[in-house]
Amino acid sequence: MPPTATQFTALVSSLPLQATQGEVFDRIASDVVLSSSLWANIALAGFSILLFVAMGRNLQSERAKLIWVAALLVPLVSIASYAGLVSGLTVGVLTMPPGHPLAGQEVLQPWGRYLTWTFSTPMILLALGLLAGTDRAKLFTAVTMDVGMCVTGLAAALITSSYLLRWVFFAISCAFFVAVLYVLLVEWPADAQAAGTGEIFGTLRNLTVVLWLGYPILWALGVEGFALLDVAVTSWGYSALDILAKYVFAFLLLRWVAANERSVGGADPLAGTTTTADD
Amino acid sequence: MPPTATQFTALVSSLPLQATQGEVFDRIASDVVLSSSLWANIALAGFSILLFVAMGRNLQSERAKLIWVAALLVPLVSIASYAGLVSGLTVGVLTMPPGHPLAGQEVLQPWGRYLTWTFSTPMILLALGLLAGTDRAKLFTAVTMDVGMCVTGLAAALITSSYLLRWVFFAISCAFFVAVLYVLLVEWPADAQAAGTGEIFGTLRNLTVVLWLGYPILWALGVEGFALLDVAVTSWGYSALDILAKYVFAFLLLRWVAANERSVGGADPLAGTTTTADD
Amino acid sequence: MPPTATQFTALVSSLPLQATQGEVFDRIASDVVLSSSLWANIALAGFSILLFVAMGRNLQSERAKLIWVAALLVPLVSIASYAGLVSGLTVGVLTMPPGHPLAGQEVLQPWGRYLTWTFSTPMILLALGLLAGTDRAKLFTAVTMDVGMCVTGLAAALITSSYLLRWVFFAISCAFFVAVLYVLLVEWPADAQAAGTGEIFGTLRNLTVVLWLGYPILWALGVEGFALLDVAVTSWGYSALDILAKYVFAFLLLRWVAANERSVGGADPLAGTTTTADD
Numbered sequence: 001m002p003p004t005a006t007q008f009t010a011l012v013s014s015l016p017l018q019a020t021q022g023e024v025f026d027r028i029a030s031d032v033v034l035s036s037s038l039w040a041n042i043a044l045a046g047f048s049i050l051l052f053v054a055m056g057r058n059l060q061s062e063r064a065k066l067i068w069v070a071a072l073l074v075p076l077v078s079i080a081s082y083a084g085l086v087s088g089l090t091v092g093v094l095t096m097p098p099g100h101p102l103a104g105q106e107v108l109q110p111w112g113r114y115l116t117w118t119f120s121t122p123m124i125l126l127a128l129g130l131l132a133g134t135d136r137a138k139l140f141t142a143v144t145m146d147v148g149m150c151v152t153g154l155a156a157a158l159i160t161s162s163y164l165l166r167w168v169f170f171a172i173s174c175a176f177f178v179a180v181l182y183v184l185l186v187e188w189p190a191d192a193q194a195a196g197t198g199e200i201f202g203t204l205r206n207l208t209v210v211l212w213l214g215y216p217i218l219w220a221l222g223v224e225g226f227a228l229l230d231v232a233v234t235s236w237g238y239s240a241l242d243i244l245a246k247y248v249f250a251f252l253l254l255r256w257v258a259a260n261e262r263s264v265g266g267a268d269p270l271a272g273t274t275t276t277a278d279d
Numbered sequence: 280m281p282p283t284a285t286q287f288t289a290l291v292s293s294l295p296l297q298a299t300q301g302e303v304f305d306r307i308a309s310d311v312v313l314s315s316s317l318w319a320n321i322a323l324a325g326f327s328i329l330l331f332v333a334m335g336r337n338l339q340s341e342r343a344k345l346i347w348v349a350a351l352l353v354p355l356v357s358i359a360s361y362a363g364l365v366s367g368l369t370v371g372v373l374t375m376p377p378g379h380p381l382a383g384q385e386v387l388q389p390w391g392r393y394l395t396w397t398f399s400t401p402m403i404l405l406a407l408g409l410l411a412g413t414d415r416a417k418l419f420t421a422v423t424m425d426v427g428m429c430v431t432g433l434a435a436a437l438i439t440s441s442y443l444l445r446w447v448f449f450a451i452s453c454a455f456f457v458a459v460l461y462v463l464l465v466e467w468p469a470d471a472q473a474a475g476t477g478e479i480f481g482t483l484r485n486l487t488v489v490l491w492l493g494y495p496i497l498w499a500l501g502v503e504g505f506a507l508l509d510v511a512v513t514s515w516g517y518s519a520l521d522i523l524a525k526y527v528f529a530f531l532l533l534r535w536v537a538a539n540e541r542s543v544g545g546a547d548p549l550a551g552t553t554t555t556a557d558d
Numbered sequence: 559m560p561p562t563a564t565q566f567t568a569l570v571s572s573l574p575l576q577a578t579q580g581e582v583f584d585r586i587a588s589d590v591v592l593s594s595s596l597w598a599n600i601a602l603a604g605f606s607i608l609l610f611v612a613m614g615r616n617l618q619s620e621r622a623k624l625i626w627v628a629a630l631l632v633p634l635v636s637i638a639s640y641a642g643l644v645s646g647l648t649v650g651v652l653t654m655p656p657g658h659p660l661a662g663q664e665v666l667q668p669w670g671r672y673l674t675w676t677f678s679t680p681m682i683l684l685a686l687g688l689l690a691g692t693d694r695a696k697l698f699t700a701v702t703m704d705v706g707m708c709v710t711g712l713a714a715a716l717i718t719s720s721y722l723l724r725w726v727f728f729a730i731s732c733a734f735f736v737a738v739l740y741v742l743l744v745e746w747p748a749d750a751q752a753a754g755t756g757e758i759f760g761t762l763r764n765l766t767v768v769l770w771l772g773y774p775i776l777w778a779l780g781v782e783g784f785a786l787l788d789v790a791v792t793s794w795g796y797s798a799l800d801i802l803a804k805y806v807f808a809f810l811l812l813r814w815v816a817a818n819e820r821s822v823g824g825a826d827p828l829a830g831t832t833t834t835a836d837d
Contacts, residue, residue, distance in 0.1 A: 065699075069699045069702070086723065087720055155362075155363055427638070430638070451638055
């Protein structure tokens with residue numbers, strides 16, 4: 001059946017996923033600041049992959065290898081994520097709702113970032129949890145709350161029907177983040193102390209907590225929230241946070257694990273809890 | 280290249296994801312019965328989150344904590360799910376295929392329900408399985424079959440090309456459901472008896488089985504199937520089932536766990552199977 | 559706000575997900591070679607499900623049951639996958655980018671294959687890993703790298719903005735595949751030897767490695783790459799690989815497990831690593 005005029009209008013001001021890939025690809029390619037924020041990460045992720053493969057070659061214990069694979073997956077997911085953004089496949093053009101500072105304007109929305117954080121950030125938490133010698137319940141809490149944070153952050157970024165509901169999803173995402181912070185700041189430090197990895201865990205936890213707090217702040221200040229920063233600057237903000245919270249984080253972690261494999265070389269704590277209780 | 284007239288027609292009668300968010304948002308907001316079916320769940324999910332956090336504060340054992348986090352994730356996923364429906368982000372406008380009672384008409388399709396059940400229902404099964412003291416193989420079966428049920432239910436709801444294939448996917452989804460029912464009715468009762476949690480497991484299992492049977496029945500009677508019920512009544516049906524099968528279920532479970540932590544305070548059965556076999 | 563002409567053009571040459579389901583359904587139904595490549599798999603997957611249920615009836619040990627459920631999930635996911643392709647729900651119409659042999663032409667793209675491989679191939683690796691008696695670190699590596707391979711393969715198939723970036727994603731997907739091959743060819747054979755399942759593992763591993771190498775070759779030769787094969791032949795290629803790598807593979811595995819349950823009847827190796835280390 002033939003479409004009505006209303007349906008056309010509806011369609012075009014529709015879901016961010018509708019924007020044409022080719023058009024978005026051209027817009028990104030022609031904006032040097034924006035595209036450099038993406039290519040810088042592709043280059044650094046590629047370099048990190050090679051470096052991490054080399055660093056993990058001699059690891060022997062199961063727990064150290066698990067930490068290594070989790071850390072290696074971070075730049076692997078990132079390189080795919082940024083290639084997706086560069087191609088335009090995971091970038092939409094959003095018409096902002098009434099109330100938003102850019103209401104009615106079309107804004108480039110790299111929603112693929114949120115999608116891929118859903119896969120990469122659990123790897124960071126898995127590596128940190130294994131380092132701290134966590135049990136299943138705490139790791140399950142950290143990972144599920146983290147996935148909840150990323151998925152609701154994706155929803156916050158994609159809503160175009162209501163400015164209020166964008167912030168409602170922002171608030172839900174932050175609530176999930178609070179649960180992640182609780183595990184990082186209250187639960188795991190004691191585990192790490194008991195496991196003899198308190199010092200390195202403390203360093204990496206501080207790095208993670210401080211940098212991860214940057215993401216919601218950037219959301220609020222950037223195009224998605226109050227729009228005090230433009231698209232390219234917002235993108236560079238996320239890219240810089242990703243560089244520090246992902247590649248630098250994983251490098252520091254792997255360097256320590258490679259030099260101190262004996263400290264994490266014992267039993268896998270995720271399997272060991274029960275056994276210990278039975279002894 | 281410029282689009283042809285055929286392509287436009289094709290596009291507009293296309294995937295349900297195409298409906299404009301803003302338009303759907305307005306349609307939902309202007310239908311009091313429909314929107315109340317969504318807001319009632321947002322309110323109840325929010326209340327459940329606060330209540331469950333309070334109820335779980337003093338849990339100590341790993342297994343009790345795992346049950347608690349799984350139960351807490353149910354309203355957390357729900358509040359995000361219903362906020363997504365209210366915003367129109369996860370609601371489409373579907374043109375029903377020939378053969379369907381509403382063939383050729385456009386129908387609001389809140390497909391986000393199926394998507395989020397994919398995340399919330401495994402948590403219910405995880406909590407039930409931990410309560411019953413299940414092993415990995417049975418829990419893996421229950422969770423994977425449940426995810427299969429939800430994803431194929433999503434497909435059933437999104438198909439607009441063939442009335443027959445809507446029911447084919449309904450049948451596939453029911454086949455997955457039969458596998459879930461097998462674990463709930465045949466496998467876990469014996470485990471729970473052995474674990475000393477037979478009585479509470481029996482109560483919660485009956486609640487779950489009866490209520491979960493309501494979902495495919497509602498699908499068949501509602502807009503998605505024979506269309507004997509209209510959109511708003513169908514939505515209230517799902518919302519009422521969600522209230523009972525999710526918040527009331529989780530409340531009863533957590534109340535019992537909080538009062539009987541010693542009964543589930545032993546070893547995590549998922550880790551314990553092998554250890555027991557070695558004794 | 560009313561759409562501009564540019565926006566219409568943009569939309570129509572847009573994401574592959576845009577193609578109308580009904581139109582795609584008709585195109586598939588009217589192409590006997592193409593539709594037979596899909597229906598043949600629906601029939602074989604259905605037959606495999608019934609056969610596998612019968613074959614696994616008498617399994618007792620947890621490990622054997624886990625292998626059985628993983629193997630059973632392969633045709634279960636497949637039947638849903640092929641029903642989705644037949645309906646047109648998971649098939650798009652893609653306009654190929656400049657540089658591609660079919661540049662500017664619209665091509666049917668059954669992207670649902672990649673989506674469902676993300677769920678079915680980890681089951682194959684889980685079954686193989688359990689057969690080999692792997693530890694968590696190796697299984698985690700195999701499964702995460704496999705999911706990375708499938709998701710980036712999906713991206714490669716969906717990119718319409720740049721011919722180069724299609725091949726970049728192809729290369730990233732192959733890099734993930736190399737990691738999977740490393741586990742299959744280097745890590746697990748030694749485990750299987752130690753576990754006493756070396757012979758059957760070797761057979762099934764060879765079958766898997768040879769057949770899985772067929773997928774990227776077919777991608778390169780088929781419509782998605784150099785377009786030396788047409789849509790229907792490409793589809794038959796994938797369907798034939800699926801028949802051998804999924805149903806025949808799972809049948810051989812289950813036949814062996816049913817006849818040799820004692821060999822895999824011991825402790826679940828995923829739980830057992832730590833316990834053994836404690837002995």
